[in-house]
Amino acid sequence: MADNNGADQAPKKSKLKLIILLVLVVVLAVGLSIAGTLWFLKDQGDDSAPEAGSDPAEEVFQPSQYFVLDKALVTTVQSQGRQRYVQVYLAFEADDPAALAATELHLPLLRSQLINVLAGSDFMALQAAGSREQLAAEMLAMVNGVLAQEGAPALKGVLLRNFVMQ
Template sequence: MRRISDMAEKKSLKTILIAAVLVIVAVAISVGATMFVLSGSNDEAEGEEAQAETVVPEPLQYFSFPKAFVTTVASENRARHLQVFVALAYRDSAVEAALNTHAPLLRSRLLALFGRGDYMALQSADGREALKAEALQVLNDTLAAEGAAPVERVLFTNFVLQ
């Protein structure tokens, strides 16, 4: 009898030993897989951070025309006047020199554009936004023709329509 009990004990001990080895192997594989996955995520995150650092835009800078643009705008029953102060937003610091150099040309083109405005259209916010978009296009076309970088936005710092 003793022999059967010794054999059962050895078999039980052998089963426990095999189970313990399998648990240890499973834990080791799990830790290894986790380390592999996490090391790949860190490389991607570091790569994204490095790319984000290289794409940081320059801060926004502003150029203001010193005098207001004053012109007559079309109206059905009488002459109406527009007075607008204009500022330009840009990021490329080289644009400032181009704006100073070509200010008379830019001012002339903007004045011609504003003079074509319609009184009724300019009374609405949509009409003023459309005028800003046209002004941006005129300015950037003129700057491109002169070999300068574009401006990002046109701002009306004061807008009076009478």
Template sequence: MADNDAPAAAPKKSKLKLILLLTTVVVLAIGLSIAGTLWFLNGADDDVEMPVEAAEVVFEPSQYYVIDKPLVATLKSEGRQRYVQVHIALEATDSVALDAANKHLPLLRSRLLSVLGSKSFQEIQTVAGRDQLIGDLLTTVNQVLEREGEPPVQSILFRNYVLQ
């Protein structure tokens, strides 16, 4: 019986309390992060409207109006007489603009010939000069169409370009 006199061993602490404490802390952290996120998003600018659906981009194919007769003009040059002959087409996605260009073709041809005649041979001989010429011709066409109350064309295309 002497063995019974030894002090009783302390009971081992249960890990159940530790697991419950850690689970509670993790659940509380997740709940606070969700609450903080919702509060932050609701507190953002309410004036900014988020689009419900993005507008669908509708593809509209280009349409062309080919000016049948070439534009021929005399160019400024040093000592020699030079010519430019240009076959052009107008590009637009709206057929109304092309119909308007056909309707006002005599006025357009006159203005386009004036623009061509104002250029020098050296100026339009380079690629950059041709690009500038296209820009000037497009501006002229759209100015005429705007003055007549018609929609503009998108671009001018050279079908044939001859310098002599």
């Protein structure tokens, strides 16, 4: 009986050694492949990277700034012979603080022109899909036109914060 137990023990130890050896080989192979990949990528990155100071046109991220109109623009629009009301709260978006300062300076003129753009819209057309984006684009073009006449930088966008039709 003792001989049978000893014979069973010897093959298990050799299988355990074989499994440990295979796991070590696999881990070593994976580690070497990762190290080799990183080494090759590092060499490629160094060759293609431009030198510091050689590319002055590199663009730096500048977050947008906003100017929010506190008072809503309220006007009437025509709809099939009836007068309807439209109320819009706006915000102006710009990358340049000078554009927002010019917007604040010329705000009475801009409010008047924005109300004219809004009043010239058709009530039924404003209810259509995509019409609000088109209205914001028209307002942006008008505001940038006024700012260009005044010699100020242009805005990036006109944002509709709240839009109510009655």
